[in-house]
Amino acid sequence: MGITEALCNYNTAFIQHCSYVGIFVLMALESMIAPIPSELVMPFAGFLIFSGYFDPVWVVVASSLGSLIGSLLSYGMGVLGEPAVLRYGRYLFLNPHHLEWTKNFFARRGNITIFVSRFIPVVRHLISIPAGLARMSLTPFILYTVAGATLEHPHAQLIALPIVPKHVLEELEGAKQYYAFKERCVFCDIIRQETDESVRVVAENEGFLTLAPYAPRFPFETWVLPKKHESAFEGSSSQTFEQLARALKNLLQRTDAVLDSPSYNLAIHTAPVQEGPMEHYHWHIEFMPRLTKIAGFEWGSGFYQNPTPPEEAAKYLREAKIKTATPAVVG
Ligand SMILES: [Zn+2]
Numbered sequence: 309m310g311i312t313e314a315l316c317n318y319n320t321a322f323i324q325h326c327s328y329v330g331i332f333v334l335m336a337l338e339s340m341i342a343p344i345p346s347e348l349v350m351p352f353a354g355f356l357i358f359s360g361y362f363d364p365v366w367v368v369v370a371s372s373l374g375s376l377i378g379s380l381l382s383y384g385m386g387v388l389g390e391p392a393v394l395r396y397g398r399y400l401f402l403n404p405h406h407l408e409w410t411k412n413f414f415a416r417r418g419n420i421t422i423f424v425s426r427f428i429p430v431v432r433h434l435i436s437i438p439a440g441l442a443r444m445s446l447t448p449f450i451l452y453t454v455a456g457a458t459l460e461h462p463h464a465q466l467i468a469l470p471i472v473p474k475h476v477l478e479e480l481e482g483a484k485q486y487y488a489f490k491e492r493c494v495f496c497d498i499i500r501q502e503t504d505e506s507v508r509v510v511a512e513n514e515g516f517l518t519l520a521p522y523a524p525r526f527p528f529e530t531w532v533l534p535k536k537h538e539s540a541f542e543g544s545s546s547q548t549f550e551q552l553a554r555a556l557k558n559l560l561q562r563t564d565a566v567l568d569s570p571s572y573n574l575a576i577h578t579a580p581v582q583e584g585p586m587e588h589y590h591w592h593i594e595f596m597p598r599l600t601k602i603a604g605f606e607w608g609s610g611f612y613q614n615p616t617p618p619e620e621a622a623k624y625l626r627e628a629k630i631k632t633a634t635p636a637v638v639g
């Protein structure tokens with residue numbers, strides 16, 4: 309096991325075991341030079357929010373507090389470090405002029421430096437020490453650290469599993485049965501049928517068809533399918549990815565316009581790795597805006613209640629007024 313893998317396993321186990329306290333401690337350590345990337349801690353916390361184990365509000369509170377306390381401890385190390393720099397600094401090529409320069413720099417640019425450094429790995433681990441050394445005022449230090457640590461931003465999680473997830477497995481099995489029966493890929497058939505009927509089509513470009521599936525689990529669930537049969541996402545050409553990027557941007561603009569920029573989940577369903585090309589499976593993206601909450605019936609039965617017919621959802625999205633270089637072909 310490599311060191312990164314060991315660290316990953318340890319951190320994820322730690323969060324699972326210690327819950328919000330785990331996030332707090334890891335984020336505090338992360339802000340104090342410890343080799344714990346928040347890129348590892350926060351996606352896992354995000355995954356646990358998605359799975360319903362964590363409350364997002366408490367994750368934000370625990371991680372922000374952790375970052376702040378860690379940064380303050382580093383700041384404290386900087387404050388206590390001045391005599392050491394003056395005494396031993398020459399061994400590190402530091403002299404009192406450097407200290408003076410640091411103090412002047414933080415007096416002029418401290419606020420923006422602290423804020424921006426929160427976005428830069430490694431720098432954010434180290435920045436609090438010179439801030440302490442320069443005796444930057446504590447109030448702006450705290451304000452800009454918190455502002456930098458809690459900025460809302462879109463993010464993606466890439467989670468590799470040792471098994472094929474149940475949902476994809478069911479899809480694979482169903483597609484296999486369909487292929488055995490009809491000798492055609494079910495997704496290619498869906499593309500053909502939906503293009504002909506066009507009531508559930510949201511948009512289309514040269515490479516992709518965006519549609520509301522016939523039986524969506526959630527309101528405004530939308531799929532993006534490559535028109536050319538391809539079982540593995542990773543086997544696609546760069547031209548396909550370019551078309552996909554445009555199809556996705558188009559869909560997101562439509563969703564933003566119609567549903568007021570909702571939070572969403574987006575999953576890539578692709579053939580299991582190392583299985584080789586499959587005639588019966590067709591990779592695609594399933595896009596689900598978070599509009600309703602999954603409730604007791606869904607948890608208990610595995611069935612989904614959806615109050616919005618796909619034809620209606622597709623119509624709204626299709627007719628959305630968006631600025632785009634690639635207008636929908638249909639509608
Ligand atoms: Zn296909």
Ligand SMILES: [Zn+2]
Nearest residue numbers: 479577592594
């Ligand atoms: Zn799927």
